[in-house]
Amino acid sequence: MNNPTVGVLLSRVRVEEKLLLEELESRHVPTKILDDREIVFELERKPDLGVDVVLERCIQHSRALYSLWVFGIWGIPTVNTFEVADICGNKLLTTMRLIRDGVPSPRTRVAFTPESALVATEELGYPVVMKPLVGSWGRLISKVNDREAAEAILEHKDVLGTYMHSIYYVQEYVPKPGRDIRAFVVGDETIAAIYRYSDHWITNTARGGKATNCVVTPELNDVCVRAARSVGGGVVAIDVLEGAEGLLVNEVNYTMEFRNSIDTTGVNIPAKVIDYVLSVATR
Amino acid sequence: MAKCPECDADVTVGNDAVKGEIVSCPDCGAELEVTETKPLALALAPEAEEDWGE
Numbered sequence: 001m002n003n004p005t006v007g008v009l010l011s012r013v014r015v016e017e018k019l020l021l022e023e024l025e026s027r028h029v030p031t032k033i034l035d036d037r038e039i040v041f042e043l044e045r046k047p048d049l050g051v052d053v054v055l056e057r058c059i060q061h062s063r064a065l066y067s068l069w070v071f072g073i074w075g076i077p078t079v080n081t082f083e084v085a086d087i088c089g090n091k092l093l094t095t096m097r098l099i100r101d102g103v104p105s106p107r108t109r110v111a112f113t114p115e116s117a118l119v120a121t122e123e124l125g126y127p128v129v130m131k132p133l134v135g136s137w138g139r140l141i142s143k144v145n146d147r148e149a150a151e152a153i154l155e156h157k158d159v160l161g162t163y164m165h166s167i168y169y170v171q172e173y174v175p176k177p178g179r180d181i182r183a184f185v186v187g188d189e190t191i192a193a194i195y196r197y198s199d200h201w202i203t204n205t206a207r208g209g210k211a212t213n214c215v216v217t218p219e220l221n222d223v224c225v226r227a228a229r230s231v232g233g234g235v236v237a238i239d240v241l242e243g244a245e246g247l248l249v250n251e252v253n254y255t256m257e258f259r260n261s262i263d264t265t266g267v268n269i270p271a272k273v274i275d276y277v278l279s280v281a282t283r
Numbered sequence: 284m285a286k287c288p289e290c291d292a293d294v295t296v297g298n299d300a301v302k303g304e305i306v307s308c309p310d311c312g313a314e315l316e317v318t319e320t321k322p323l324a325l326a327l328a329p330e331a332e333e334d335w336g337e
Contacts, residue, residue: 012316012328013303021301035303061334089334136336162333237337253337 004281005030006274007051007076009058009067011037015259017057019270027274036063046074053281054078055273057255061089061134064255079277080234080254087231088254091133091169094231098249101230103223105249106241107172114154117168121150127173130157132165136253137206143173174241174248179203181214181240181247184258185228186272187279190221190238192265211260223247235273285323289313294325 006029010017024031032051036058054071056078058064068082080088087093098105106129109120121128121144130153131141144150157165180203183193193216196209203209214220224238227249237256241248258269284295292310296317300306304317305328314328 011303012305013301014305018301018304033303059335060332061336134334137331139331139336255337257337 003030004052004278005032005050006277006281007032007034007049007054009034009036009054009056009064011035011063012059014059014257016257016270019259019262020055020057020273023270023274029274029278036060036067039067041067041070043070049076051076053277055277056080056085059255061085061136065089077280077283079273079280080236081232084232084234084236084254088236088252089134091131091251092167094252095169097230098227101226103227103230103249104243104246106174106243109168109170111168111170112166114151114158114168117154117170118147118150120168120170122147124170124172126150129171129173130154131169131171132161133167133169134164138202138204141202143201173201174243174250176201176203177242179242180250181220181238181242182211182261183214183216183220183224183238183240184256184261184267184269184272185224185236185238186276187233187235188225188229190216190224191272192216192261192267192269193220193224193240194261194264205260206257211264213265219247223249227252235276285325287311287313287315288325288327289315296323 056064065085068078068085071078072082087097095108111117111120127143127145129143142153179195179197181193183190193214194211195214196203198209227238228236231252237253239250241250262269284293287294287308290311294308296306300317306315315325316328318324318326
């Protein structure tokens, strides 16, 4: 296939989507935008979408997930796959994959009642971090420093949250040296990484963390590539903590944001992503 | 150029703006979505929902 057509599934065109579209345009790659707000899937009939591969860039996990499932059943290659979105979009599923495959990650407990979650919290020892299974940008994650705070958070989640907030995901708090690492994996290579510095314990750049370049050491590359493979591979961003005994994979993101990382690392991340997308189209 | 739907300020976007692009109002800072490019039309961008993210 000399000239594959790339479908880009999105709704909002953020900086990342614009850079990806510009990269496709600069290469004269035929491109078709698939707006997830306008799509109607006629499930019984595979339409002729006129695309050879779909690059998923939805801002909404639910839309991404179900679209990828349909595309997958229809035999349309996607970046990333449904499996990757399903695993990465759920912290419990991600953590279990990492554990299964021997990728180091923070100690984690899952419980289904506030009472059992409190037992798990006390067993892990304070401080702990409580996270919703689905969510991003550091939203609704709580650093819990003592029993009183744990009781309050658990009650709030139980009473105010949807049923998903009553699946209690409790993780050991890993002290950070004022930073963590965000690494970008494309295929079998960690193409770039940044340190995210913040005075706050939440270091997401979406929450004000400052980015500087992080050299991709063999150790970092190894743990990140293993994490990427563990969740199914593709184009993913790995959040890594520098623990006392080595690197720990905290989360894996499947619709990665990279606007703060191109100038910082000197790596043309959108070009690497499009290289990969085109390689998937021609497999 | 189009009016900010939040504060009525004049908002301009680049020639390369595309439908669906998110821009900020220079006056009030509201997040705006480009709903049309010719002629330019802007709407308040949707608030983040629970499953938004990476």
